Amino acid sequence: MDQHTYNKSTIDEIDQRIIEALQQDGRRPFTKIAADLGISEASVRQRVSHLINTQVMQIVAVTNPVKLGFSSASMIGVRVSGERLLEVAEAIAAFDEVIYLIICAGRFDLMAEVVCRDNEHFLNFLTEKLYKVPGVLQAETSMYLRVCKQNDWAFLSQARLSPSPPPSTPNIE
Amino acid sequence: MDQHTYNKSTIDEIDQRIIEALQQDGRRPFTKIAADLGISEASVRQRVSHLINTQVMQIVAVTNPVKLGFSSASMIGVRVSGERLLEVAEAIAAFDEVIYLIICAGRFDLMAEVVCRDNEHFLNFLTEKLYKVPGVLQAETSMYLRVCKQNDWAFLSQARLSPSPPPSTPNIE
DNA sequence: AATGAAAACCGAATTAT
DNA sequence: ATAATTCGGTTTTCATT
Numbered sequence: 092m093d094q095h096t097y098n099k100s101t102i103d104e105i106d107q108r109i110i111e112a113l114q115q116d117g118r119r120p121f122t123k124i125a126a127d128l129g130i131s132e133a134s135v136r137q138r139v140s141h142l143i144n145t146q147v148m149q150i151v152a153v154t155n156p157v158k159l160g161f162s163s164a165s166m167i168g169v170r171v172s173g174e175r176l177l178e179v180a181e182a183i184a185a186f187d188e189v190i191y192l193i194i195c196a197g198r199f200d201l202m203a204e205v206v207c208r209d210n211e212h213f214l215n216f217l218t219e220k221l222y223k224v225p226g227v228l229q230a231e232t233s234m235y236l237r238v239c240k241q242n243d244w245a246f247l248s249q250a251r252l253s254p255s256p257p258p259s260t261p262n263i264e
Numbered sequence: 265m266d267q268h269t270y271n272k273s274t275i276d277e278i279d280q281r282i283i284e285a286l287q288q289d290g291r292r293p294f295t296k297i298a299a300d301l302g303i304s305e306a307s308v309r310q311r312v313s314h315l316i317n318t319q320v321m322q323i324v325a326v327t328n329p330v331k332l333g334f335s336s337a338s339m340i341g342v343r344v345s346g347e348r349l350l351e352v353a354e355a356i357a358a359f360d361e362v363i364y365l366i367i368c369a370g371r372f373d374l375m376a377e378v379v380c381r382d383n384e385h386f387l388n389f390l391t392e393k394l395y396k397v398p399g400v401l402q403a404e405t406s407m408y409l410r411v412c413k414q415n416d417w418a419f420l421s422q423a424r425l426s427p428s429p430p431p432s433t434p435n436i437e
Numbered sequence: 438a439a440t441g442a443a444a445a446c447c448g449a450a451t452t453a454t
Numbered sequence: 455a456t457a458a459t460t461c462g463g464t465t466t467t468c469a470t471t
Contacts, residue, residue, distance in 0.1 A: 152323050191415065193411055195409055
């Protein structure tokens with residue numbers, strides 16, 4: 092009984108199969124997925140909706156920076172003077188070039204993934220932005236040569252930021 | 265000779281708006297996007313298809329590891345005996361726990377992002393999988409404490425505003 | 438789980454740039 | 455020649471039962 096309530100807190104086999112299907116093609120019709128799994132379309136639709144509402148999953152477009160002319164990517168390990176960790180993290184996260192920033196424990200205090208148009212742009216980022224943040228002690232760059240595997244996940248914390256970024260004017264003629 | 269062979273390798277304003285829409289909701293109906301932009305649905309459909317075919321964009325489901333019970337995430341820098349770099353990379357990429365693997369230049373030869381259920385699982389990954397790959401010399405783990413920013417390869421807004429003209433030509437064959 | 442109406446999708450032919 | 459639009463038939467979505 093109570094089968095019609097969707098307080099489902101567990102991800103079952105069906106949910107996983109649905110997620111797998113949508114990881115391959117985020118726009119795959121629910122009817123097709125339903126047929127593959129031998130269940131009704133409405134069931135698939137309901138489950139997807141539930142997975143999205145509970146922030147287990149998101150369906151989004153992801154882009155390829157290289158194809159967009161951003162060919163200089165790197166991972167930077169940063170050491171920070173301890174008492175300033177949070178404010179430094181906030182400052183670094185604010186840079187456009189930083190697409191991924193983690194606070195972590197280990198050799199580094201922060202790991203930042205940075206994407207630039209080219210080496211000149213990257214050098215400019217290091218000298219004019221990163222190294223000028225007060226509290227940044229040391230940074231070690233690993234330049235990307237090849238992306239071997241990319242199973243995009245997403246701690247979708249506050250990931251969806253405002254659609255129209257405030258910094259500069261979007262419409263220029 | 266110089267007939268304007270509008271090779272559609274250029275991403276114009278319309279493409280960018282479409283991508284931005286799909287970055288927020290990968291399943292947004294093309295009809296809606298078309299209405300927002302004041303163009304036909306077929307045009308949106310053709311552009312999306314083209315963007316996907318040329319691998320500029322992908323529409324996929326991304327999941328939240330924490331909600332799925334994977335609470336131990338880390339970035340691991342790996343040093344490898346040089347002549348085996350590619351095969352080691354291939355071996356590491358094959359592990360389920362590795363969701364992101366980069367070959368890079370700098371302190372490390374590889375950077376691997378690893379997601380595990382818990383510390384026990386992670387320890388098992390290190391001892392039974394990573395360290396058993398022939399050619400792995402050294403590994404330095406940074407455990408994630410907090411994800412501050414995550415714009416995973418989805419940062420097209422930057423590409424559009426490019427305020428300073430890039431010094432190098434953006435056209436790459 | 439099934440139904441039916443409304444919406445969205447899709448292929449192809451047509452027009453426009 | 456490339457891109458946008460129109461148009462119809464088909465499929466999918468979605469609220470309701």
